[in-house]
Amino acid sequence: MDKLLWKEITEFKFDTQETGDYDFATRLAKENYWTKNFTIKAILEYKKFMYLAATNDVMVSPSEIVDIVWHQHLIFTKSYNVFCTLLKKKIQHIPSTRNKTEFNKFKEAKTKTKNLYRSTFGNQPTDIWDKNTIFDSLNLPKAPIKLRTFILLSLLFFAVITIPLLELMKPIYLSIKNPFFMKSYLIAIFIVFILLKIINRLVLKNILNKFDKNSFIFNLEPIEMVYLKTQNIANSIHGVVSTLINNRTIVTYETKHLDFNRKTEKQYTIEQEQVINTSKEIGKTFYPSLLRQLITKPVFTNITSSLDALQKHIIKSKKFSILYYFNFFVLGFLFEYGLLRLLTGYFRGKPITIIAVILFILAIIIIFHLHQLTFLMVKTTIPKYYKDKIITGAKKLENSDWNYFLIGVYALSTAFIPLVRHIIKNSSTGNHYDTSCSSCSSCSSCSSCSSCGGCGD
DSSP, rough: OOOHHHHHHHHOOOHHHHOSSSSSSHHHHHHTTOOOHHHHHHHHHHHHHHHHHOSSSSSSOHHHHHHHHHHHHHHHHHHHHHHHHHTTTTTOOOOOOHHHHHHHHHHHHHHHHHHHHHHHHHHHHHHHHHHHSGGGOOOOOOOOSOOHHHHHOOOOHHHHHHHHHHHHHHHHHHSOTTTHHHHHHHHHHHHHHHHHHHHHHHHHHHHHHHHHHHHGGGGGHHHHHHHHHHHHHHHHHHHHHHHHHHHEEEOOOSEEEEEOOOTOOOOOOOOHHHHHHHHHHSSSSSSHHHHHHHSHHHHHHHHHHHHHHHHHHHHHHHHHHHHHHHHHHHHHHHHHHHHHHHHHHHHHHOOOHHHHHHHHHHHHHHHHHHHHHHHHIIIIIIIIIIIIOOOHHHHHHHHHHHHHHHHHHGGSSTTHHHHHHHHHHHTTOOOOOOSTTOOTTTSGGGGGGGSSOOOOO
């Protein structure tokens, strides 16, 4: 192995200073719904592939994922030409025409690539070299029908069977008197929801355990896990800003303003760099104004898009759909049982107000339960797995941001907590911040101005 060349390859930066907020890795992640660490890993594997291509005379073949990185780099023409100069070889991208001769040629190249890779770098990571997409490592085949279609068909089914069931169940309902029916029905509702909660957690845990152990899902960043858990990117940004406050890169003021401390010189993550650059651009400002700008930055929108894509992939899978079908039919028959009682009483001229109210409340609870079920894997199952299996003591010491994921607001910088709570409170009440302060000419500082979010000095 040419260690000097490999060192130069690993240190090679695909971006120029003019790249700005939308650098190579950020664009690559955005267009393919990749998480941060998976993107970094895919880029590294691309560099390994290019090293093999440059140092061997035989034809080598990329995986589907490596090829995506290659295509992206080809678009960055200047960067690609510089990279090939570094490799001392112009690596040509040869698209497949899928004829039989080329199929055999590429198949042979794939085998040679695997052997060269093993002798140079060790075994190929299967999530990059054996899978076609980031989600293939989850082993979740797609469901035959969409949940929306299933729901419509199921509602039609329950509507059709209501009248036949009413005739069938009528003698049974006539033999069950109130208040015994009402008490037993409420108890049944309580028991069914408890059992479903237990079953859902066990099934989702089993689905999670069937994911490949080297899957991207087990290598997420703290800020990505915060988003999964809370489904709010602002919470992830709070953690990034808090870290910068703790290391004095950003300073806070009593007026609830933040400003960049130009005296600091440290190594930062890409998310921290984005916060710093945005803070530099707008200067001393009220935090909600900074937050609103940060939420739109690609480095943060990538977190939401990649993890939202994960959630959609899960709920579209066959395994999850079966669990959803089970919940829907159990709760559907539970509701139908009460509905038949209501119809029996209605046709007999009996009071039905109480059962009608119970069914209305039950319908709302069922809708809420089914909606929450679609988020249960990402909001509960995966975060719990991280708490129990992944976040060890050493990992917490290595990255204090995990504490924020584990305990929430209380892990933030002491000076930052009141401001975050203020934002959470205003978000929950539907209030918004006006950063222009154009209608607030009478205030000398934003801390005394109740009609606007604050003035940026």
